[in-house]
Amino acid sequence: MPKHRLTAFFLSFFAAVLLVAPAYAAMLNLHNGGDPASLDPHKISGDWENRIVGDIFEGLTTEDVGANPIAGQAESWTISDDGTVYTFKLRDNANWSDGQPVTAGDFVFAFQRIMDPATAASYAYLQYPIKNAEAINSGKITDFGELGVKALDDKTLEITLEQPTPFFLGALTHYTAYPIPKHVVEAKGDDWIKMENIVVNGPYKPVEWIPGAHVTTAKNDQYYDFASLKIDGVKFFVLEDQSAALKRYRAGEFDILTAFPKDQYQWLEENHPGEARVVPFAGLYYYVFNHRKPPFDDARVRKALSMAINREVIGPQILGTGELPAYSWVPPGMANSGESSEVDWAEMPYPEKVEMAKTLIAEAGYGKDNPLKVTLRYNTSDNHKRVAVAVAAMWKALGVEAKLYNSELKVHYAEIRKGEFDVARAGWLADYNDPVNFLDLLKGSTSNNYGAYSSPEFDKVMDQASLETDLESRAKLLTQAEEIAMDDNAAAPIYFYLSENVVSPKIKGFEDNAFDIHRTRWLTKEE
Amino acid sequence: MLGSEKRDALVDALEPDHGDGFAPKGRSLTEDAMRRFRRNKAALVSVYVLGALILVSLIGPFFIPFGYEDPDWAAFRLPPDFASGHYFGTDQNGRDMLARTLYGTRVSLMVALVATLVSIVIGVTYGSIAGYLGGRTDAIMMRFVDIMYALPYILFVILLMVIFGRNVILLFIGIGAVEWLTMARIVRGQTLSLREREFIEAARAAGLKPFQIIRRHIAPNLVGPVVIFATLTVPEIIVTESFLSYLGFGVQEPLTSLGTLIAEGADVMEVMPWLLGFPAGFLITMLLTLAFIGDGLRDAFDPKDV
């Protein structure tokens, strides 16, 4: 055990007790849920990490208060007529927190680093629209110079894409597209991310990280828009227990909660009206059927099970926050999408659905003497448990015997990927604003197609859509693909997620949006 | 052997007084103890209350029109209500809380009983062998127990539950395996003193083998301390189980236990107090009565204190 660390800790501990802690004029206390895995944008994957890392780094474009892409480190850009070459002009006053200028070389370095198989960045695929990115990331091309990201000069960057990608400017706001300080990484190696070395280019810079407690940031005086930052720093608190978090919010210890116990929604509405911000969120909660395994390869069984789920009860009653029932695959309001295509039985009254489901189950050869037995898997969580208990009871009405099985997230996904399930809970939150992000979950060969749904017809339409440059016809093709999958009842969509923030009236400038991204630079705090 | 000696001090309180080595041991001592126990009002009342609780949890479900896992689609989050027959209200899934509380009580009791049984079987076997054989074997066996005391068991139980899924059997075994150490110590101490008694000498002279002696003559004489220890262990196990449930390592739905119910109820204590109040009431009553019974038994078997 390194002794100096301990000594240092005790010294700082007593110093903190004795001295009055530096009083921040406007410190934002944010309940952030889990502990970040890293501050390195190439090593993270969760929304709680995004909240921190997105405050301390900034890409070519960045999110405005409504999570729409706006100019970030790039002040302007041009797009070639065929939509495949983007040329960005970096801001002259875009600097790293150590005063060094942010250069096009830093971006090239970052894009090469994230695609380098040795970095093992789990989210690299998000930038696969860039030319040769996928090939480099999978090791087919070993010369990083072939990546479609080039520095024309210190402040000019050119990115070439594989094919026109309507959502690319949005994808550039994502943390997979953040620059990395080349000069620091080259000097310090893997240790560049340590608190004493880290150099950032976002509006805030990290100053303290105590795992299991909090990450603290402070204003970055090198940031180009430093003058307009109203919040002096953020404390991102780690606390998984949501009801404890709500108590701390009520005691004034937190200004923003990023989640709250659903059961307290009504109570919050009555006692803190307007503070709970519950709005539709680009995410889908669904049950996967295992197509590898009979009888779930039988469309009638899938349809019956899906029909019997009374979605209208789940949001308002079982969960209590009123999640919107999902009868289609793509959440409403996604960009570049056409009409949403719901399953054809969506509007049927529930008793009729049950009757029809019973008939379908009987047709598939199950009945009183030969009941269908289903194991329903979910990952450990109070909400998933409640939905599963309710669905099991709904299926009971069809004579289906459902057994519940829960396990931790890691085990859950490892096993459903191996195909060790009948029906399993899954969820997807949008990475970027495009229906493809959701429809890819059902594509034959992708690893997130947990149920191994395979429909050549669906795959064909999806491939056509990916080559289509006209946005309108592309949207039509995507709708068609969604229809195919829904007609097949490939999986059972259950509800669309809600983002559930609780925002203190002291905080201004918090604008609800479908991606639940709220950068600190847009917020102010009144005392 | 400092290590074992110091723990004997802990165990001392459980050991019957052997000052009168010639007093006939057996029924009359137990009868005396029972007489003393019956004079202890708190303990006696506790026996009745606990008995009633167990009885209700066993036969109650037959008189309730709701199952512990079936939602009442007409009644979600219903406060206790006589009109609808949900006397304890319903939970967020519309399940009757009375049925769930009774069911949870059953599961908690079962976990406690089975785990206690596991600890008794291992502890008595181990302790009586060590005590009877004595000497070097005893020294090594008890040294092992000493070392095992130093392991953070709860971590191992958590690991077991994480790794092999939420298996009730494993929960029994895991918790039972934690508790056997103290049992082994107590039993060994008892056996050591019994070993020197005349009736054991006689049995040995009659040519009985060591294991026969342990089974026929030593084990029956351990009943008192084992029972006392068991009453002290049961609440400990119930608390351990609820602790694991809180951390999310409890039994699988739709099974439930008092610990799971309380952990869920604690989150909503302001908005749905009935989800917490009833299971917590059951658990606390159960633990209180067990504590009084344990104290009563100890006082009864160990007249020094009175």
Place this chain on the structure above:
Amino acid sequence: MLGFALRRLLSTIPVLWIALTLCFFILRLAPGGPFDEERQLPERILANLRAHYNLDKPLLVQYWDYLTGVLMGDLGPSYITDDFTVVDLISIGLPYTFILGGCAFALAILVGIFAGVIGALNQNTSSDYGIALVVMIGLIVPNFLLAPILQLVFGVSLGWLPVGGWGEGKLSHLVLPVIILALPHVARISRLMRGSMIEVLGANYIRTARAKGIGARLMITRHAIKPALLPVVSYLGPAAGYLLTGSLVVESIFGLPGIGQYFINAALNRDYGMVLGTVIFYMVLIILLNLVVDLVYALLDPKVRAR
């Protein structure tokens, strides 16, 4: 005494080794690995990750590497919290766990002994029963139930104390977690103390002292408390262990950093390195604490000291 301590320590090494080995292999056999996520990683990236964390070698080689690492004081990387090694994390969490546990330990001993002595001196009076009842409630109300209640009352409603967090170590932040952590042990210690105090008070030498007319108060402190402490001292070893594990819940409810919270997160996230590291750390700590308790016991107990 030193020889005894050494022998004691040496004899625990095989147990440590066996526990470590068992944990190591059981963890590897468990379903789910540290890199299983909602979003599947490409095989190529998984291979890189495995190579990075030394998980691609044969299991026995990994085991050997790990064992030699442990002997050198290197517990390896944390697979989940990427920016820290296991040793980093433990040394960050240790002071918090120690301050929390140490305060709770001190509180439990002081209050427990005090309550036990009062109870014994007023045996079978209403104050004895009163103490017993209060203490009993502390023992049987689960901490995850008591904690939110106290948070609501003292933090939210009355606003006297912070609801959670470390708050730069301000005393007010420690009050609730320390009380919650100490309560069950106050109960156990006071019961042990009461029992052994009653016994000592009934012993011949105390009767003699009383007959000689030594003032009651002086008599209690000088003659009775010290011998009556023995069973309490012997409970302290296990108590220290319980305090460490008890902090699992307290840390997560109050949002405190600390090894207990790290362990739970590591176990849930299949962070092999961190789980093994914390288990080893806990074992060594508990063994050391037990040793200290044994030595204290030997100092207090004339029978043992004479040998």
